[in-house]
Amino acid sequence: MLRLHRVEPAAALWAERATYPDRLIFHTPEWLNFVAECQRAEPLLATVTDSGQVVGHFTGLLSRRFGMRILGSPMAGWTTSYPGFTLRPEISRRAALQALMPFAFHDAGAAHLEIRDRGLTAADLGGLGLRWEPAPTAVIDLNPDEDTLLGAMASACRRNIRKAEKSGVVIEQTSTDLTFADDFYDQLRDVFAKQNLVPTYSVERVRSLIRHLGPAGRLLLLRARDGDGRCIATAVLPWYHRTMYFWGGASYREHQHLRPNEALIWHAMRWAREHGVTEFDFVGGNSYKQKYGTTEVAVPWARRSRSPIVAHLRDAAKHGFALRQRTVARFSAGAPRSTVS
Template sequence: MLRLHRVEPSAEIWAERATYDDRLIFHTEPWLRFVAEAQRAEPVLARVTDGDRTVGHFTGLLTKRFGLRILGSPMAGWTTSYVGFTLSPEASRRAALEALMPFAFQELGCAHLEIRDRGLTPAELGGLGLRWSDAPTAVIDLRPGEDALFGAMASACRRNIRKAAKSAVTIEEVVDDPTFADDFYDQLRDVFAKQNLVPTYSIERVRSLIRHIGPSGQLLLLRARDGEGRCIATAVLPWYHRTMYFWGGASYREHQHLRPNETLIWHAMRWAKARGVTEFDFVGGNSYKAKYGTVEVPVPWARRSRSPLVANLRDAAQQGFAMKQRAVARLTGARG
């Protein structure tokens, strides 16, 4: 029977957690510092044990909503894709998830739990009192050669990459440039304005990400420039262990005919492959990503509340956020 035991962060704990093959950047100390700062949340680290043996670790963050303690691993809106467990191959994820329930609701005294674990499947969620929604992600296997990766893209995508090159679009790898967050966020606002919306997070979220993850060397920041040297598109791509993640990308609508977005992704894929990264994760399953030759991976987003009232509050808060976003867009004069 598996159990969770909360541990305090230490150099020993971080080193132990880094030995698991299913580790993600979202389990690391720099990333947790970023999320804790952005969400005013408290990191929760726990060992997963089977008797006297440690068979894995759990990662989450404690926050409060409506005066109630909530354990997110992660929560929606945290701009963090998956968290959950890192486990030894012989450990059952289903058993670890079962052990998480008393840990969250009894030991931590939480009223609500959410978890999105890259290794969990819908078949492992039954019988635990969890509600879940399908939140697939699109990934690219970077192990084939560059010619094979390029050939796996849709023909229109390949043409767009060639068009960008003929239009003198160049890609710049950004290091220690305090203006990058401003460029990215200004372009992000333009992207959202196309749908009469505003971004779901502030520029401070971007600055916090760069401040915490940048020094670790696990963050690729890219700019696309046109033939006149103007910044027309940007991308934010954390990477760690075997995976690079597409955290965010943006471009100005007036320059999208130059096709900088496809060129940014292609540059990032080759950059990651050259450094031994074997997977590119778009952290979402939108249909437009299929043109890059992606494969869809199912990742359920599961949640459980102590009472139906708490579950209803969570759903109402999510709906209210969407309404607020549209209202703010109207008040600030965003245009489609």
């Protein structure tokens, strides 16, 4: 029978966790420190044992909502994907999830648990008292050569990549430049304004991501500049082990006819291949991503609460956030948007 045991972060622990083939950037200390800082949460690490032998690890964060302890791996709104488990290949993920329940609600004292694990399937969730919803992601296998990758894209996407190049769009890359956050966020505001919304997080979250991941060499930041040198689009791309992630992208509407977004993604894919990355994960399954030749991967988002009241509070908070986002957008609609000089 599998059991979970809470452990404290230590150099030896991080080194052991980094030996698992299913490790992701969301299991690293840099990423956990980023989320903890932005969410005022406490990282919670646990070993998964079988007859006393360590066979895996669990990654989560504890926070407080409505005066209750919440264990998220992750929670909605944290801008992080599927921390969940790292397990030896022979270990059942369903069994690990089953062992997580008593650990979360008794050992960790949580009133609510949410988990999104890249290796879990809908079949793993039955009979465990979990509510869940599909949260698929779109991925690209980067193992084929560049010609094959281009050939898998929609013809319009390939034309847009060529158009960006002919229009003089140039891609500039960095990893630790904190001024990048201002460029990205200003464009993000323009993206949300198109839908009469405001961004779901502040510019400080972008700065925090850069501060924590940039120095560790786990972040690619891309700017697309037009022929006059203006920054017209940006992309934020954490990467680690075998996967690069599309954490965020934004562009000014007035410059989208130059097709900088497709140029950014294509540059990121080629850069990732050159650095030994074998998968590009769009972190979501929106239909517009299909033009890049993606494959959809199912990643269920599961949750369980101690009582129906806690579950109701969670759902009410989610709906309340969406309402506040629209309300703020309406009140700020008349304010002038900043522009890139």
